[in-house]
Amino acid sequence: MSYEPPLEKYTVSIREVAWGPAAKLKKIGGENTLPFHYFEGALPNPAGLAMEILDVRPESWSPIVLEPFEDVVSDPVRWARKCIDVYGAEALCLRLVSTDPMGMNKSAGEAAEMAKKVADAAGVPLIVWGTEAEEKDAEVLVEVAKACSGGNLLLGPVVKGNYPDVSKAALEHGHAIVAQASMDANLTKELNIALCKSFPPDRIVVDPTSSALGYGFEYTYSIIERIKQFGLFDKDKMMLMPILADVAADCWRAKEAKESKEQGILWEAITGISFLLAGANLLVVRHPESYRLIREMIMEC
Amino acid sequence: MILIGEDLNVMSKDLAQAIKNRNPDPVERCIRGQEMNGMDYLDLNVGPVKKDPVETMEWLVNLVQGITECPLCLDTTNPVAMEAGLKLCKKKPILNSASGSTEGKEKMMPLAAKYKCGLVLSVINDAGLPADADERAASIMESVAYANDLGIANEDIWVDPVLMPVGIDQRQIAAYMEFVRMLPDIVPGAKTTCGLSNLSYGVPKNLRGLLNRTFLVMIQRIGQTSAIVSGFDEELIRLVRGDLPDLVNLIHRAMDEDDVDLSGLSPKEVEYVKTTNVLMGRSLFSSSWLEV
Numbered sequence: 001m002s003y004e005p006p007l008e009k010y011t012v013s014i015r016e017v018a019w020g021p022a023a024k025l026k027k028i029g030g031e032n033t034l035p036f037h038y039f040e041g042a043l044p045n046p047a048g049l050a051m052e053i054l055d056v057r058p059e060s061w062s063p064i065v066l067e068p069f070e071d072v073v074s075d076p077v078r079w080a081r082k083c084i085d086v087y088g089a090e091a092l093c094l095r096l097v098s099t100d101p102m103g104m105n106k107s108a109g110e111a112a113e114m115a116k117k118v119a120d121a122a123g124v125p126l127i128v129w130g131t132e133a134e135e136k137d138a139e140v141l142v143e144v145a146k147a148c149s150g151g152n153l154l155l156g157p158v159v160k161g162n163y164p165d166v167s168k169a170a171l172e173h174g175h176a177i178v179a180q181a182s183m184d185a186n187l188t189k190e191l192n193i194a195l196c197k198s199f200p201p202d203r204i205v206v207d208p209t210s211s212a213l214g215y216g217f218e219y220t221y222s223i224i225e226r227i228k229q230f231g232l233f234d235k236d237k238m239m240l241m242p243i244l245a246d247v248a249a250d251c252w253r254a255k256e257a258k259e260s261k262e263q264g265i266l267w268e269a270i271t272g273i274s275f276l277l278a279g280a281n282l283l284v285v286r287h288p289e290s291y292r293l294i295r296e297m298i299m300e301c
Numbered sequence: 302m303i304l305i306g307e308d309l310n311v312m313s314k315d316l317a318q319a320i321k322n323r324n325p326d327p328v329e330r331c332i333r334g335q336e337m338n339g340m341d342y343l344d345l346n347v348g349p350v351k352k353d354p355v356e357t358m359e360w361l362v363n364l365v366q367g368i369t370e371c372p373l374c375l376d377t378t379n380p381v382a383m384e385a386g387l388k389l390c391k392k393k394p395i396l397n398s399a400s401g402s403t404e405g406k407e408k409m410m411p412l413a414a415k416y417k418c419g420l421v422l423s424v425i426n427d428a429g430l431p432a433d434a435d436e437r438a439a440s441i442m443e444s445v446a447y448a449n450d451l452g453i454a455n456e457d458i459w460v461d462p463v464l465m466p467v468g469i470d471q472r473q474i475a476a477y478m479e480f481v482r483m484l485p486d487i488v489p490g491a492k493t494t495c496g497l498s499n500l501s502y503g504v505p506k507n508l509r510g511l512l513n514r515t516f517l518v519m520i521q522r523i524g525q526t527s528a529i530v531s532g533f534d535e536e537l538i539r540l541v542r543g544d545l546p547d548l549v550n551l552i553h554r555a556m557d558e559d560d561v562d563l564s565g566l567s568p569k570e571v572e573y574v575k576t577t578n579v580l581m582g583r584s585l586f587s588s589s590w591l592e593v
Contacts, residue, residue, distance in 0.1 A: 190587035
């Protein structure tokens, strides 16, 4: 008698989202099986890894994670180049911290200009992230979409309260988006249904919001896991988008991460790798060393 | 299906204000409306009544009994207010509610025994809400045995399996239904009830009724004997009273068949089928379930 390994057969695939400039196009998603189940199906695209940069000098970063960037943090363009040239970043995430209405409150136009400079200088896939202030983000991301028209950026976070404006601008100017619904698979689905009335589903990455090891990690882990399972097991078309886990800020806020360099790097790397195991397709990380550790792990699989 | 009207509730700002100010008019309108729509019992939900518990409950029970003959379901977490109300009831009331927690056993169950009234007994215990049907069964059997020892008969027990919002944990709905099915075997003679509106908590207001109505038809079919419902949802009342047999049959069919053909159905029928599908757990719930 021959042995048949008890493998699951999935009839659907996670949607493939391709973003970035044509020469460096990055594809994420596309798998027809659970994370790292190479024995069961095809995972054509390794997970994406974006290194985080800010448009202003970071105010509250731990010296541990500031140190590798100390010479460039005052200039986002040089910062971007250092990530790519020195630390080998394949993608970047530019946070437009300066637009925070509770902070410097810079105008959407100024921020868009900076995003354009960074995008041009970097030449790699770029996530452009607002400050999670719904209304201001809508203004800022629409301006960024225009300024970087055709640049195939990944714009976020797009939420229930601002999706019509941002998704319209993204569609007109050839960008993909990150749809964010906080820690609730039902809300993720609801936002996707709303978006997909006017926006192509294969241009959406979802962000169910994540958290750091020791700070609600298990909860966000299980939500990412469930979203992937609703898609692959239940064939729910609105749950087949690739998933983003933005671990950088949460990890480096953790008290334990700030205690020592080694611990901080591991805190971020382990959080990130764990979310890949849960089903994340794209990570945003901060420290070059945790970036390297996670990439090695991805490449070895 | 025994319907308990939920509308006299301090969650309503107007009614909370009316009770606080001892203003009878809003209370009377609420009571008369529900009575006219055929509620079998009227729930008086006064919350924890921290201030003047005895006087508040006495005022309300006397007022309501002056308006209607309908029996009452007294709903407060305050045992002092509860006892004040039970003393005054002319018809056999229901005590809403006790759980299997220490508090429920020590404070509420003895009142139900003393006043020989009905008792809503939930599956919650000191460990919280049971995770599945089996855990619900274990919890309720323990609580019912305790109530029986106090002299409360199964026939006076209204088991509340506790209905959780569909938007919080859809899997709880299947657990709820499985438990309702096993109940006649584990607590023979007892009734079932639940706070139906909790199902649609967090869902946009205009869609809540549809979820509640569909689910009530579904659980009526599998043996649910009572529910605490809105006394102003006329379609809900007609559905479970047998006035809309075609819609009821359609919901039953959608429970049995995964893919009811939607072509040829009216928009309203399509809504009921889609809602049944989502409550059967066939697709992930979102507030846009009618749009897919």
